[in-house]
Amino acid sequence: MITIGIWIAAGLTLCIYSFLYKDNPFxxxxxxxxxxxxxxxxxxxxxxxVIQPMLIEPIRxxxxxxxxxxxxxxxIMLSRWVPKIAWLSRWSIAFMVGIGAGLGVTGYIQGFxxxxxxxxxxxxxxxxxxxxxNLIIIVGVITTLLYFYFSKEHKGILGWTSRIGxxxxxxxxxxxxxxxxxxxxxxxxxRFYFLIYDWIxxxxx
Amino acid sequence: MxxxxxxxxxxxxxxxxxxxxxxxxxxxxxxxxxxxxLRWYSIIAGFTxxxxxxxxxxLHTNKIKRKENHWAYSIVLLFGFLLIVIVxxxxxxRYGNAFLTGSGFMYMxxxxxxxxxxxxxxxxxxxxxxxxxxxxxxxxxxxxLLLITAIIVMFGRVPISEMISPKIPIxxxxxxxxxxxxxxxxxxxxxxxxxxxxxxxxxxxxxxxxLS
Numbered sequence: 010m011i012t013i014g015i016w017i018a019a020g021l022t023l024c025i026y027s028f029l030y031k032d033n034p035f036x037x038x039x040x041x042x043x044x045x046x047x048x049x050x051x052x053x054x055x056x057x058x059v060i061q062p063m064l065i066e067p068i069r070x071x072x073x074x075x076x077x078x079x080x081x082x083x084x085i086m087l088s089r090w091v092p093k094i095a096w097l098s099r100w101s102i103a104f105m106v107g108i109g110a111g112l113g114v115t116g117y118i119q120g121f122x123x124x125x126x127x128x129x130x131x132x133x134x135x136x137x138x139x140x141x142x143n144l145i146i147i148v149g150v151i152t153t154l155l156y157f158y159f160s161k162e163h164k165g166i167l168g169w170t171s172r173i174g175x176x177x178x179x180x181x182x183x184x185x186x187x188x189x190x191x192x193x194x195x196x197x198x199x200r201f202y203f204l205i206y207d208w209i210x211x212x213x214x
Numbered sequence: 215m216x217x218x219x220x221x222x223x224x225x226x227x228x229x230x231x232x233x234x235x236x237x238x239x240x241x242x243x244x245x246x247x248x249x250x251x252l253r254w255y256s257i258i259a260g261f262t263x264x265x266x267x268x269x270x271x272x273l274h275t276n277k278i279k280r281k282e283n284h285w286a287y288s289i290v291l292l293f294g295f296l297l298i299v300i301v302x303x304x305x306x307x308r309y310g311n312a313f314l315t316g317s318g319f320m321y322m323x324x325x326x327x328x329x330x331x332x333x334x335x336x337x338x339x340x341x342x343x344x345x346x347x348x349x350x351x352x353x354x355x356x357x358x359l360l361l362i363t364a365i366i367v368m369f370g371r372v373p374i375s376e377m378i379s380p381k382i383p384i385x386x387x388x389x390x391x392x393x394x395x396x397x398x399x400x401x402x403x404x405x406x407x408x409x410x411x412x413x414x415x416x417x418x419x420x421x422x423x424x425l426s
């Protein structure tokens with residue numbers, strides 16, 4: 010079974026890499042198969058990790074009938090299938106959006122805004138490397154924020170500061186791009202490692 | 215009246231407000247509301263999965279019925295979907311959980327989904343080179359800065375850079391932790407402010423586009 014699995018994985022890997030030559034039926038086959046199998050995977054995942062442990066088990070084993078409320082909202086979400094009662098799905102959407110918005114306010118304040126501001130309020134204690142780095146971070150954060158301030162034309166002081174801001178943004182984008190490229194290269198090495206050491210060498214010697 | 219936007223707006227207002235209140239009053243009856251609503255959110259989101267899957271299957275079934283261009287690949291898609299769902303159901307019945315090591319479902323995950331997923335992403339390593347050529351042409355100061363930073367970061371992440379000079383990886387680390395971090399932090403603060411603003415607009419019923 011392990012050998013068959015390796016052959017399937019190697020075949021699908023080669024099908025995808027065949028796209029490097031040009032778009033072809035092998036690639037299209039693997040691509041369509043990937044979409045289908047992923048959709049099926051997430052369906053089973055949702056049942057195994059959401060519906061079963063969060064809804065079915067608590068109702069069946071612990072009698073938590075209050076969970077029939079989200080189940081009701083979930084079911085009326087499916088009313089989109091029946092055009093006559095499709096308006097009911099708005100209730101479920103509103104419920105989800107409301108929760109998302111509530112968490113958006115509290116979560117972003119607590120999880121992003123305050124910690125990021127806290128981390129930016131750094132000490133500058135004389136002429137040393139740490140202070141210089143801290144100064145660069147403070148200037149970088151403020152000027153980046155000013156670059157995204159569009160309520161006033163970027164002229165004069167705002168023009169200069171936003172100019173510094175875009176410099177920081179370009180450095181960040183360049184660094185992120187380089188980082189992403191290296192991550193993709195790592196994946197590529199991983200796939201070639203699999204093809205050579207798990208498939209070619211053990212099977213063909 | 216019942217079909218209008220009144221009830222959905224009231225639901226959004228109530229759920230959003232209660233979550234905010236629960237944040238500031240972490241005691242009964244609000245204390246556990248955030249946890250409960252997150253659980254409820256997951257359950258409702260679970261049902262939306264069915265809508266997504268239905269949409270995908272309907273699209274491809276129609277493609278096959280109408281014999282549209284490349285309809286044969288829609289059969290492959292449906293085959294892949296049915297195969298993993300059937301194996302998933304059998305694995306759930308047999309093992310109690312399809313995600314147990316050794317189940318047929320995990321066999322398909324390990325030998326089909328993982329290779330396909332990582333190969334798809336690794337394919338970008340090739341195409342990113344042509345994208346880089348277009349994006350990195352040193353036409354002005356900003357593009358040059360982007361180009362130089364990307365090259366330094368890429369170079370600093372491979373062992374040869376340390377062999378040339380041990381200062382290169384240190385410099386790369388400095389770029390990541392100082393100027394890159396500063397801009398990233400600025401962007402995150404901007405996103406947070408934007409998200410808070412949109413959330414408040416939704417709770418107060420000013421933003422209604424999600425109901426259309």
